[in-house]
Amino acid sequence: MSEQKDLKRVAYYPGCALEGTGHAYDRSTRAVGKELGLDLVEVENWNCCGAMEVKNIDPKLQTYLSSRVMSIASEDMGFDTVMAPCNGCYHNLKKAEYDLTNDPENVAVTERLSEKAGHPTYKPGSVETIHALDWLKRAIGEEGLKERITHSLKGLKIANYYGCMYTRPRHIFPEKDQGPGSESTLQPHFMDDLLEAAGAEIVDYPLKTACCGGAHTLSDSDTSTKLVLNLLEAADECDADIIATECPTCHSGLEMHQIRAETKLGKKTNAKIVYFTQLIGLALGMNARTVGIHENVSDSINFFREKGLA
Amino acid sequence: MTPFETITAGIAAAVGDSDARRGADALVTWGERILENWVEARDETPTANEREGFRLLALQRQGAKGDPSFNACRETCRELVYHRNLIHDEPENVEMPKRLKMAAMVARHLCLFVQGKMEEDALGEFCCSSRPLHNEKPTEEVPNHA
Numbered sequence: 001m002s003e004q005k006d007l008k009r010v011a012y013y014p015g016c017a018l019e020g021t022g023h024a025y026d027r028s029t030r031a032v033g034k035e036l037g038l039d040l041v042e043v044e045n046w047n048c049c050g051a052m053e054v055k056n057i058d059p060k061l062q063t064y065l066s067s068r069v070m071s072i073a074s075e076d077m078g079f080d081t082v083m084a085p086c087n088g089c090y091h092n093l094k095k096a097e098y099d100l101t102n103d104p105e106n107v108a109v110t111e112r113l114s115e116k117a118g119h120p121t122y123k124p125g126s127v128e129t130i131h132a133l134d135w136l137k138r139a140i141g142e143e144g145l146k147e148r149i150t151h152s153l154k155g156l157k158i159a160n161y162y163g164c165m166y167t168r169p170r171h172i173f174p175e176k177d178q179g180p181g182s183e184s185t186l187q188p189h190f191m192d193d194l195l196e197a198a199g200a201e202i203v204d205y206p207l208k209t210a211c212c213g214g215a216h217t218l219s220d221s222d223t224s225t226k227l228v229l230n231l232l233e234a235a236d237e238c239d240a241d242i243i244a245t246e247c248p249t250c251h252s253g254l255e256m257h258q259i260r261a262e263t264k265l266g267k268k269t270n271a272k273i274v275y276f277t278q279l280i281g282l283a284l285g286m287n288a289r290t291v292g293i294h295e296n297v298s299d300s301i302n303f304f305r306e307k308g309l310a
Numbered sequence: 311m312t313p314f315e316t317i318t319a320g321i322a323a324a325v326g327d328s329d330a331r332r333g334a335d336a337l338v339t340w341g342e343r344i345l346e347n348w349v350e351a352r353d354e355t356p357t358a359n360e361r362e363g364f365r366l367l368a369l370q371r372q373g374a375k376g377d378p379s380f381n382a383c384r385e386t387c388r389e390l391v392y393h394r395n396l397i398h399d400e401p402e403n404v405e406m407p408k409r410l411k412m413a414a415m416v417a418r419h420l421c422l423f424v425q426g427k428m429e430e431d432a433l434g435e436f437c438c439s440s441r442p443l444h445n446e447k448p449t450e451e452v453p454n455h456a
Contacts, residue, residue, distance in 0.1 A: 223426040
């Protein structure tokens, strides 16, 4: 990880989810970036990263799809950093980087498909893929954020939920687990650091990287509901007001299965599901609508009004 | 193989144990039963070895061999061990009932996850994160890319 790199202007790869169910994440990420003076330049003519469906059928095609995004960012747009807020996109771009560095078969397929598609083959190492958490942590940092907070999150108890793809598998994230200042794959803490800097009380949440059953939500909804219910009940048990998320799939799963757990299993839970970028936006004094609180399924607007944040 | 219903009931009972340390140990043992089920379902013999002092962690490692997506429960197992240690180190802590309950929720998550994984054959890949990355020779026929 190049700590000194200037991340004030980076290529932005929103991915498909942020144009759909995760639109509030896109909205709040862009709004927070603008407020903090960080320039997000959307990758031109981007495509799907190959998340889940393509990867499970043809992993090499997924590698190619992700490599095309990085190729455009580096070769056409001249960027050395791509920021992907979605865990699935972030994971897949990192995986493609690893595949193209270590697997000649993947390289051959990517070269062939790139040539056929008429664009330069991505050269491994040309860009660094970072998550929205890395972006804010490295570009602004806790101290920089503290200086800009106008509406402290003081009084909010937050359980941070990172999901499974932000840290796994470890070997595609070589910059993690590098000691102080780097992210941990065992106990991720970047979201904790940022929201604590915004004034929130971070609760000790033991299921922060546990599976939410996101990939099974259509084929086996009951398992997903049970997994999510356990995550929600654990958050309630920790006295958390909010579960902060940084992945659109996890976020949607938590929201939808919270409702399903109540209607199907009669289990009501209380934690609000909110993107971490929405929370940072509120702490920066931004309007609830600007950060897309109204777009969340989990209704938190009255809660934030009570707290003087909306 | 221990029925998951038995394990679920055992986890619930451990929370009510008047001796928190005994309850915490029981939760780790139920965690081992869960992972034994996974290992046995793969026609392997569950290891008796320990890793970092815990058989639970050795079983998790064994279960992930050849199926890296099983690492999605690695930290869940470590959290269970952490809570067990926390309870043993501070048995008089006022937070003890809450800690034991939290440990039980971690154990329950492990149980739900492994149950879901064991339905994989019928329902398709459970975890989306990592399996193909490690498959040098995917079982499915790879289409002709050219």
